[in-house]
Amino acid sequence: MLAALATTFGLHRRGGGTSLVMVQRLRGRAAGEGSSDGWCSSRAVMVDAVVVGAGPNGLVAANHLADAGWSVTVLEAAPEPGGAVRTGELTLPGYRHDLFSAFYPLAAAAPTLRDLRLEEHGLRWCRAPLVLAHALRDGGSVAISTDVDATAASVDRFARGDGDAWREMYRQWTSLRGHFVEALFRPFPPVRPVVRLLAGLGPTGALRFARHLLLPARRMSEELFAGEGGGLLLGGNALHTDLSPESAGSGLYGWLLCCLAQEHGFPVPEGGAAGLTDALVRRLASRGGTVRCGCTVAQIVVRRGRAVGVRTANGEIVEAGRAVLADVAAPALYGGLVSAADLPGELLDDVGRFQWDMGTVKVDWALDGPIPWLSDECRQAGTVHVADDFDNFTEYAAHVAMRMLPARPFLVVGQQSISDPTRSPPGTETAWAYTHVPRDVHHDAAGELDVSRGGEAWAEAFADRMEARIEERAPGFRARVRGRHVFSPAGLEAADANLAGGAVNGGTSQLHQQLVLRPVPGFGRAETPIAGLYLASAAAHPGGGVHGGAGANAARAALLPARRPRAWVLGRGRIGRRGPPPA
Numbered sequence: 001m002l003a004a005l006a007t008t009f010g011l012h013r014r015g016g017g018t019s020l021v022m023v024q025r026l027r028g029r030a031a032g033e034g035s036s037d038g039w040c041s042s043r044a045v046m047v048d049a050v051v052v053g054a055g056p057n058g059l060v061a062a063n064h065l066a067d068a069g070w071s072v073t074v075l076e077a078a079p080e081p082g083g084a085v086r087t088g089e090l091t092l093p094g095y096r097h098d099l100f101s102a103f104y105p106l107a108a109a110a111p112t113l114r115d116l117r118l119e120e121h122g123l124r125w126c127r128a129p130l131v132l133a134h135a136l137r138d139g140g141s142v143a144i145s146t147d148v149d150a151t152a153a154s155v156d157r158f159a160r161g162d163g164d165a166w167r168e169m170y171r172q173w174t175s176l177r178g179h180f181v182e183a184l185f186r187p188f189p190p191v192r193p194v195v196r197l198l199a200g201l202g203p204t205g206a207l208r209f210a211r212h213l214l215l216p217a218r219r220m221s222e223e224l225f226a227g228e229g230g231g232l233l234l235g236g237n238a239l240h241t242d243l244s245p246e247s248a249g250s251g252l253y254g255w256l257l258c259c260l261a262q263e264h265g266f267p268v269p270e271g272g273a274a275g276l277t278d279a280l281v282r283r284l285a286s287r288g289g290t291v292r293c294g295c296t297v298a299q300i301v302v303r304r305g306r307a308v309g310v311r312t313a314n315g316e317i318v319e320a321g322r323a324v325l326a327d328v329a330a331p332a333l334y335g336g337l338v339s340a341a342d343l344p345g346e347l348l349d350d351v352g353r354f355q356w357d358m359g360t361v362k363v364d365w366a367l368d369g370p371i372p373w374l375s376d377e378c379r380q381a382g383t384v385h386v387a388d389d390f391d392n393f394t395e396y397a398a399h400v401a402m403r404m405l406p407a408r409p410f411l412v413v414g415q416q417s418i419s420d421p422t423r424s425p426p427g428t429e430t431a432w433a434y435t436h437v438p439r440d441v442h443h444d445a446a447g448e449l450d451v452s453r454g455g456e457a458w459a460e461a462f463a464d465r466m467e468a469r470i471e472e473r474a475p476g477f478r479a480r481v482r483g484r485h486v487f488s489p490a491g492l493e494a495a496d497a498n499l500a501g502g503a504v505n506g507g508t509s510q511l512h513q514q515l516v517l518r519p520v521p522g523f524g525r526a527e528t529p530i531a532g533l534y535l536a537s538a539a540a541h542p543g544g545g546v547h548g549g550a551g552a553n554a555a556r557a558a559l560l561p562a563r564r565p566r567a568w569v570l571g572r573g574r575i576g577r578r579g580p581p582p583a
């Protein structure tokens, strides 16, 4: 059976697990068709749809198109599929590190991914005993468990009554989450789920809920909780975006992730993040779709206002009979992949104002034992947040905004072996942490690191600062480090072009670049000014995170003309007619 599979697909071993990458990559190579770009052949190929980029959004889009009976080819620049959902041995043999993302509450909740039933294609979710803990300096902590009473008890330790406040927050979530989650992940404007949501809330309730969603995380924490614990959970989760806890709308992210954590946990795929990618690739293969790796797309070919295919970096043309879906960064799509001559000048001006999210430094560790946190809750949680108090969130965000390396970086720490023991040899731990830094570093807020030479020479010393933050809360941590790998912002971008400058969410999550304003005003849907071309990446609504929403929306938009031949692009800058391509 394995031999038969290996003939049909390229079968690659990644540490202890197995991943499937489609056959073209290997055939092209064997036939000597390769070039410096990879293994793309020079033959013209014709499919219904070309998807550029095999990140989660590209793969979700490809699966939806294949489900509709379209022939689909996904072209991926990296040597393996997955985008920011990949796993590899970065440090020592036997330690499987998630190269980028690791925890998937959004994937567990979003219908766009859930409906693909990836469990039938090999995906297995694992969960840690506790979902998430916040580690305080003195060894104190607060934690989320999937048992609401346990979470309430943890929050209640900070102020009597806060446990009930948590329960009430979660009760409100469970009463509206169906329509809310539907509204979040479906194309904008999500008329039906919003109408149902409003009908359930009533006019005043709807206005109150709108106010709740617009609150800064600090204000939401103050309104909901008397003690520090609940607020730390809201604030830490809000900072998974690039929003400051003082920004309007940051409360929404904190609330959403806290409630998802409460309901679904922060699950991880068994064997590593790549388990999710592998399931998407397998499912696509089972429907005849292909993924070609090592194949960079250099140009979207546009004829008479319509995308008709792509040209790869080594000159191959892949023709798309019906659509091209781009799982690429918005500035890359509108700043080179599509010729400026094919785009409205207004759009190009708007793209000039596109705002990326912050840079990121990510550190991976191979440890010879679990992190020796002082707090028992932290020892049981798959994800740990590190910040001294709520003001530390604000100070950190302010330092980044002022182009300073933060003096006391807020850390998101992952202890992967606690959720999934297959990640490292028995008794050891595979861990990672990331924090954000300015895209353009001018100073070090702690006055310790020389950033004047430009470049990223400061990255290793900054990783030491991150380690010190853990060591304070887990004395003996450093002595357990057997191997370490540091991803600087440039390193992240080199591994995945969409992570430009270390951005993790495809552009800022601030209100001025959301919904109808994402990625630029007037293009809040997957449609672009070019007929047959759809933006399918986190740069499009609903933004960053692994949920496949942007990919599913792009696929839905691409399929629409087949059902409704003469629909026009909504909004300004319409150029091409939707519908079948010109003969």
Ligand SMILES: Cc1cc2nc3c(=O)[nH]c(=O)nc-3n(C[C@H](O)[C@H](O)[C@H](O)COP(=O)(O)OP(=O)(O)OC[C@H]3O[C@@H](n4cnc5c(N)ncnc54)[C@H](O)[C@@H]3O)c2cc1C
Pocket (backbone or CB within 6 Å): 052, 053, 054, 055, 056, 057, 058, 075, 076, 077, 078, 081, 082, 083, 084, 085, 099, 100, 101, 102, 103, 104, 105, 106, 107, 295, 296, 297, 298, 327, 328, 329, 360, 362, 434, 492, 495, 496, 497, 498, 499, 503, 504, 505, 506, 536, 537, 538, 539, 543, 544, 545, 546, 547
């Ligand atoms: C360090 C880090 C931690 C994160 N943690 C989490 C987490 O725990 N949970 C979570 O939900 N999210 C997390 N995220 C965010 C999440 O990973 C991203 O939002 C998500 O991967 C975006 O998916 P995407 O498909 O839009 O883009 P990507 O995953 O970036 O994939 C894009 C793909 O397109 C390819 N590509 C780009 N240009 C071309 C081209 N011209 N030709 C061919 N191929 C091209 C790239 O190589 C890449 O493979 C994290 C991100 C990072 C970087």
